[in-house]
Amino acid sequence: RRDSSRNENKKHLVLLRDGRTLIGFLRSIDQFANLVLHQTVERIHVGKKYGDIPRGIFVVRGENVVLLGEIDLEKESDTPLQQVSIEEILEEQRVEQQTRLEAEKLKVQALKDREKEVQTEEVRGSQS
């Protein structure tokens, strides 16, 4: 619970509710956690790779912010992650998305089956 307002003009990392990760200079913040980010970069992570897309200035409505943290500029480069080009990371992301969707489909199917099973059981149960 440190005062986030003390961290102006240091690089910040913001995680949004839709899963995006933004990195930029926090220029302004208010009590709703509305943010103004300057020289923002959207960082996409897939596995051990990441790619940065420069985005410019962001004004983020506070309700969409999940968390916000200061980046230690000295430690920033000290990461096992590997930076790749934008095209590459987008491709990786697409692939990951696909596998996830397929897994999701299987899960949904399994749940549906279970639901049916429960219902039939209960029908039988209430009948007995």
Add this chain to the structure above:
Amino acid sequence: MFRYESLEDCPLDEDEDAFQGLGEEDEEIDQFNDDTFGSGAVDDDWQEAHERLAELEEKLPAAVNEQTGNGERDEMDLLGDHEENLAERLSKMVIENELEDPAIMTAVQTRPVLQPQPGSLNSSIWDGSEVLRRIRGPLLAQEMPAVSVLEYALPQRTPQAPEDDRDLSERALPRRSTSPVIGSPPVRAVPIGTPPKQMAVPSFNQQILCPKPVHVRPPMPPRYPAPYGERMSPNQLCSVPLQPGRMSPSQFARVPGFVGSPLAAAMNPKLLQGRVGQMLPPAPGFRAFFSAPPPATPPPPQQHPPGPGPHLQNLRSQAPMFRPDTTHLHPQHRRLLHQRQQQNRNQHRNLNGAGDRGSHRSSHHDHLRKDPYANLMLQREKDWVSKIQMMQLQSTDPYLDDFYYQNYFEKLEKLSAAEEVQGDGPKKERTKLITPQVAKLEHTYKPVQFEGSLGKLTVSSVNNPRKMIDAVVTSRSEDDETKEKQVRDKRRKTLVIIEKTYSLLLDVEDYERRYLLSLEEERPALMEERKHKICSMYDNLRGKLPGQERPSDDHFVQIMCIRKGKRMVARILPFLSTEQAADILMTTARSLPFLIKKDAQDEVLPCLLSPFSLLVYHLPSVTVTSLLQQLMNLPQSAAAPAPSNPHLTAVLQNKFGLSLLLVVLSRGEDLQSSDPAAESTQNNQWTEVMFTATQELLRIPQAALAKPLSIPTNLVSLFSRYVDRQKLNLLETKLQLVQGIR
């Protein structure tokens, strides 16, 4: 014609001669205009400008005289306005109407356009950025302006009068909604997007775009005896009128040195006189934007009701000296924060010591210094936001408001306490968390009212919500439901019951804490409440319907089919009386195979083992016997054992079932061994059951057995009573009763 009272003396329609020399007007014009025209504001420039214009007058007597019909214009010309763009306006006017007349055209063209003079204070906002640049002062807060912001001499008397007909307040920004507690963020005269360079002040707030004769006086310490020392920091201002220790950004927001709100001055001519920094006493409801009660003022005379506008403040804006209050943090938390800060500082120091790193960091600092967008947020604004964040930490009941935070730090403390016990001795003082006892002020919300209006606005806000939708609950008729729907409804009802019972459970679990915090008198009532809630919980679980001697098992079984229900029962059990709990246990035992089947996916039943075990060790012999019977589904009479015992098989194949069984057996053994002189009937019953039990156990193939959660130690002695050595060995191996076999 709209007129300010201040300018009543200078009517447009009257005698031209009245405007011959403004000097004549001094007596008739009231003090407000004194500021505008008098010595307070513009000094010599005024007179010089006037002279210049007077010269102009002389230059075109002919042109003007020809237009006597246009009285307004005449008056304008003769006004001796020291405003330089009056000339522009004049020329515009003239051009529009007198396009044909060559004489006038030439006259107009030759009229020197008054350039905004660099040193002049007569800048109007339409002069362009060059002039505006110099108008800094109060607008870029934290600076002491020596310049008056705006000055309009007599715009009212200009032909722009029709525009001016509108109320000044229309031009102003709509008043920002103020929360009665928090206030509003400090208003910036310069919009936040402005780069911090001193150069351009690109756009003004509308508040400043006021065409009215507003003269904002710069803070003039020598002139007006400030009611309080100028050096008084906002901190001091805050602290005095309020409860000590209670900080709210509202005072903070209202305190900043806001000088030069032209709007304010417009509203309150008298305000400018002596009441520099007229303060409103804190009103519970709507607060004027800028007001803050000064601690040492003589009681502010309420001669002139402040009106809806903000007030002029003459506070020296200083960077507030206080840091946001960290007392609300748990002491452990604060310690951690300080530690981290220390580490950071140490790191920096270390790095600075090192060669390369040092230079790297200095370049980093350079970069920061050169960053033109740095510090777009003023320190004041940052602190204001921090204040709000800290305010959110204030609470009268931290356990209620911030349960996880409290628990987390309590756990940490316990850990460190445990370590200390092992260590040398307490090194750190173990501070107890002393939460600030903030009295919760009752804020009765008063809806916004405008003065002079009839009735109230129907406004819905966070504090005053309005019902938007009328949602009516319609219960469906039982007839048209399909079987599936009924099933679904039943499940939903069960879920609802679980939720209600869970709420009761959470309350009951909390009573211990409340008991400690409560007063002596309240305690019996608390106990009653608690008892009552426990009874309700039990009733909910068993689903007792009126008129039923014994509730059917069905209700309970339904609850137990749902994962949350099982967990809940496990938590409720410790609170129930032994009889109630035993009843629950028996019901479970009866329906165990069914429950086991239902639990196949959740696998939550084992959570019940612990509370059940605890219970079993308190049960009397009779109950234990019947329990065992239930569990193994043993026939009451040993007459005809069934060829197969699916009930028992199911139980044994399940981890929970087997564990429970073993626990029951163990308890039986305890009872037997502890009290050999027990009643014979009970004894006999037990013995019978045991015989049957062992038979069944011997029958079951080992492969079918589950792995129990725990194996009580006294089972060997138990079985040894009832079976011979051979079978005992068999049982031992089968149930893995002997440690070594594993």
